Amino acid sequence: MKYILDQLKQLTSIDSPSGFTNDVTRYTMEQFEKLGFKPYLTNKGCVVCGLGGEGNPVILSAHIDTLGGMVAEVKKNGRLRITNIGGLNANNCETETCRIRTRGGKTYEGTLQMNDPSIHVNKKFSEQSRTFEEMEVVIDEDVKEKKDTEALGIHTGDFVCFDPRTVVTKSGYIKSRFLDDKLSVAILLGLAKRISEKKLILNRKVYAFITVYEEVGHGACGALPADAKEIISVDMGCVGKGLACTERMVSICAKDSRGPYDYEVTTELVRCAEREKLDYAVDIYPFYGSDADAALAAGYDLKHGLIGAGVYASHGYERSHTDGVKNTLRLLERYLGKD
The missing domain is CATH 2.40.30.40 (Peptidase M42, domain 2)
Structure with a gap:
């Protein structure tokens, strides 16, 4: 958790609105390299990093660009x-x-x-x-x-x-602009750290795909690893009226403004959350689109899902919680790890 929060503070301190992301992608590349991985940049500026594993490749997508x-x-x-x-x-x-x-x-x-x-x-x-x-x-x-x-x-x-004004309170609340989606990038770096330390053995081939231009709609529209069969967008979980998720939970999205997520993927995510006894919610996001949606709209033949730590006051001064981070990380570990 300390590593993830330290990474979040570093990431939010680097200005990176869509179209101005070179500094933050360079930093993200360096962090993957420090963990022993070999990331590369796409022509558009997205960071791609193989995390290991074999068979049935899945992309974990999070975006580093902000409003x-x-x-x-x-x-x-x-x-x-x-x-x-x-x-x-x-x-x-x-x-x-x-x-x-x-x-x-x-x-x-x-x-x-x-x-x-x-x-x-x-x-x-x-x-x-x-x-x-x-x-x-x-x-x-x-x-x-x-x-x-x-x-x-x-x-x-x-x-x-x-100014992001990033603060972590003694009670575990994380307050900052741009938790959408730098918190998820920090979580994926935390997952990569677990893999590099041999604390997580993967049950399939996994890519981290850190996109730019998500906030303007075309983050994952191109240059995805060609062998991928599935994409999980790790983005903010919505918190608000009519939704069950809170900042302390991991949210599993069943449907957003562009339609339902893959039934098999979403169902397996729910089963993993139940098996791990995680604090989670399944919700429908009324005004939302993800990188997974963008990939399918661009013509990629992928099964898709969407999860994320609950984030309150999206697109403003946002708030999450370390419990939401833990639940999200544990869901990813259960979904991708060998028993």
């Missing part, structure tokens, strides 16, 4: 209007610290604020619509107009990355 923003306009006042990358919601970003990453390699800090955000000045502040059109990044530099900002090297198309 974020991009400069849409340098405004006359020198501040920035941004556009969202993926499902970043303006309501969840107000007053958040962020970093502007320029294409020239410079990094500047700022804060996303409402236009005219002082309640002592603006009596209509509470009535303003929380949209990116009504917000601006206030840069922590001495800029007063557009030319001042452009002189810093900040231009349209630069990435805006939000």
Whole structure:
């Protein structure tokens, strides 16, 4: 658990909105290599790593890219209007610290604020619509107009990355932006560590497939290992109204917005959870799509499943728990390990 949480903190500290993932994929490659594996990068930038085992190959997919923003306009006042990358919601970003990453390699800090955000000045502040059109990044530099900002090297198309604020409480709760899906990547690194230490003997051939561009819909659309028969997306488990999962559980998804998951795969995951006496829930996610869905939509002939540690407040300041991590890891070990 300490290893997984340490990896999570490292991963969340590396800015990686979709389209800006080179630093985090390099780090992830290095971690697999330290464990004795030989990962490689696809042309698009996904990390592929064989974890061993023989026969009936399965892909464990998790995504390393996150939500974020991009400069849409340098405004006359020198501040920035941004556009969202993926499902970043303006309501969840107000007053958040962020970093502007320029294409020239410079990094500047700022804060996303409402236009005219002082309640002592603006009596209509509470009535303003929380949209990116009504917000601006206030840069922590001495800029007063557009030319001042452009002189810093900040231009349209630069990435805006939000502070994850990663915290693990004494009671085991994990709070951070981008647990979707860096928590799952940390879990897969933990699984790889178990395999490298010979504490898990695989019952089949296993690949880890760490994708980029999942948040914009095409993470696992290409370059999957050709011999694979199955793909398990390890992503966040939904927590919310009408669902049984909590942050302390592992969620098994039976159906999402794109349809049902493979019956045999999902049933075997449930059986494994029951045999291990795990704290789990089977749920239907109403507004969700996974890398497993993307792979099938791209034409791959794979059986597919979806599991993940329960995550509350998805696409915002998210929360999970170490128990959810343990249950997810144990489910993977039961599903992939020899008796």
